[in-house]
Amino acid sequence: MTDQPAADPSTARPEEALPAGTVHTGGPAGTAELTVERPAHGGHFVARHEGRVVFVRHALPGERVRVRFTETDDDASFWRADVVEVLEASPHRVPHPWPLADALKAAAKGRSAVGGAEFGHIGLDEQRRLKAAIFEEQLxxxxxxxxxxxxxxxPGEADDGLGWRTRAAFAVDSAGRLAMHLHRSHEVLPVREMPLAVAAVNDLRLWTLDLSGIERVDVAVPSGGGEPLVLLVPAAGTSPRRVAAVANSIDGASVGVLEPESGAVQRMTGRTWLQESVLGTDYRVTGAGFWQIxxxxxxxxxxxxxxxxxxxxxxxxxxxxxxxxxxxxxxxxxxxxxxxxxxxxxxxxxxxxxxxxxxxxxxxxxxxxxxxxxxxxxxxxxxxxxxxxxxxxxxxxxxxxxxxxxxxxxxxxxxxxxxxxxxxxxxxxxxxxxxxxxxxxxxxxxxxxxxxxxxxxxxx
Structure with a gap:
């Protein structure tokens, strides 16, 4: 099943105090207290409410949580929900390394978390045990x-599981700031450092730039290090002069303009490809080309x-x-x-x-x-x-x-x-x-x- 953007749940705050087992089902703002059962494929955890399966994000098996429903179609075979409060925590729950992706911090501000680190609240060893269990269940x-x-x-994984992404895709908000999408939403949130990314991505400090006129920013860094490549996707109607101004404001990277449909890249500064090296073999990968993250x-x-x-x-x-x-x-x-x-x-x-x-x-x-x-x-x-x-x-x-x-x-x-x-x-x-x-x-x-x-x- 292909994920589609959900109705935006971020404008409604979770209700402050509902008796255990009750639920308000007037739409995505509804909340309930649920007991989490097991992990499921896709980053969810299974819970049940009145016989209906609820796929809950940001939970752990055995936890008692308060959730906010994000999809509650009465005709659907399941609902979706996000954890907004942990009432009985799993011993495997840990502080999230990325505040913007922390569902509990996001809920306190009346919004959803950004996507991309949905297991960050789980200790690394338990993450791997859960992934193995999910794989076994699919088999x-x-x-x-x-x-x-x-x-x-x-190989060479950091003890904290951070700093591994050599590719990162960002949105741009209406004020021209670097941003990311909230999970299953068209809404974006300004971001700064991305903890999952290698240092070379964050060292560009793209969040300090005025990216007005740009719709998307993709960053790629060679796996073994080297100069990053930044690809800009202009918004419709953006002038070439404005795109050039953004490109010239980016220091320490090659910059190109990406045409998303064709994958064609127009060189602005530097080169439009990366050189990768794997076990002594060199590879050339164009900016839009696929490479392991x-x-x-x-x-x-x-x-x-x-x-x-x-x-x-x-x-x-x-x-x-x-x-x-x-x-x-x-x-x-x-x-x-x-x-x-x-x-x-x-x-x-x-x-x-x-x-x-x-x-x-x-x-x-x-x-x-x-x-x-x-x-x-x-x-x-x-x-x-x-x-x-x-x-x-x-x-x-x-x-x-x-x-x-x-x-x-x-x-x-x-x-x-x-x-x-x-x-x-x-x-x-x-x-x-x-x-x-x-x-x-x-x-x-x-x-x-x-x-x-x-x-x-x-x-x-």
Whole structure:
């Protein structure tokens, strides 16, 4: 299900004192006292009110909380709510490291929290235990398989789980100040430092600038350090002179203007791309191109992929949803000039990045297009397949095409346990088995996680 912006709940204050178990249901301002049961996929926790499931954010299992309902459609099978007061706290509740994302501080000011750190009230060890439990529940419910899961921290993770984001997207408010959206809302709130971001993002001090005329500001920093790249998305009708003035006010970064629909970047100052380095290999990524957000994610995932696929010289591989070539480059090196790699990516800009990063690697065929369409036309045998689909997953058609190719192994990189578990169910139904599974906590203080699975075909 795709999240859609909710009606803005931020203008109503929670009612001061309601008897336990009562609820006012006159709209999003309604409140109730609930007991939280268990975690659920998507950053929520399950509670119940009069037989109806309520998905609660900013809670913990076992807590007794007062919530403010944010979605209360009488015809809906569930409601949504935010915690506004903790009546009986979990021992795993800790002070939130980011005040603007702290639901309790936000509720005291009569608004919602900004999105992006919805697990910040939970100790890091408990965050990982909850993420593992959520992954296990998705495997059981959607793939009909039981598998114990451990969520691993990223290489070099900080003890406080902060300072890991190398990419950050900001809004701009009506006064021209750097801002972020409140959760599931079009409303924005001015921000300063972002604790989840690497220091180079905050060192730009974009909150001190007049960003009038700009609608969105994206910041990217190379995982290993280096000059940041700032991409500006102008509001409709903003003059080129005004955009140039904003670009010139940004010190310590390259600056470009991003066209969101096409992904094209116009250079204003510096360069429009970043150089990334992973395990001794350099990559070029254009400003709008996809790259893993956590500074340690590329190393963790490349290592998992190579360990899982064990590519050998002369083999024929496919890297599906290949992006800028993060995995294609080491796979091409492993199979050597006598092997072959098919790289498939849907985004034209990101596919161009892959061509640059694989320049001179004649054993690689880089195809820009839909994965299912490319596989339908591809007639060469494949020894191994790697797929790293977007959050929606690969889907039944692509899984069927991979199964029909009968590779010796499939590696599946996923950023969503629900879509992965659904796709895993398709593989299992075709007689395949889940050999190994690694889950990585690459997004501390959020509900998100990444995984790598090694899948094996049925015996011949």
């Amino acid at each position: 059981s419910r959607l793939a009909k398989t039981e598998r114990p899961v451990v969520a691993e921290p990223a 956590h500074r340690g994610a590329p190393e963790a995932l490349v290592s998992a992929v190579l360990d899982g696929l064990q590519p050998a010289a002369g083999e024929r591989l496919a890297d599906l949803y290949a992006g800028a070539g993060l995995f294609t480059v080491p796979l091409a090196r492993a199979v050597g000039p006598e092997g072959a790699v098919l790289s498939v990516e849907g985004s034209p800009g990101t596919s161009r990045d892959a061509r640059r990063n694989l320049h001179g690697q004649d054993q690689v065929a880089i195809v820009q297009g839909r994965v299912d369409a490319v596989l339908r036309r591809w007639s060469e045998p494949l020894d191994a397949v790697l797929l790293d689909p977007p959050r929606a997953g690969a889907g039944k058609k692509v899984v069927r095409q991979i199964v029909e190719a009968r590779p010796r192994v499939v590696g599946y990189v996923s950023c969503d346990p629900a879509s992965f578990s659904r796709d895993l169910g398709y593989f299992l139904a075709a007689g395949w088995s889940l050999d190994t599974l690694r889950v990585f906590d690459l997004y501390p203080h959020t509900h998100h996680m990444e995984s790598f699975a090694r899948l094996l075909p049925p015996p011949a």
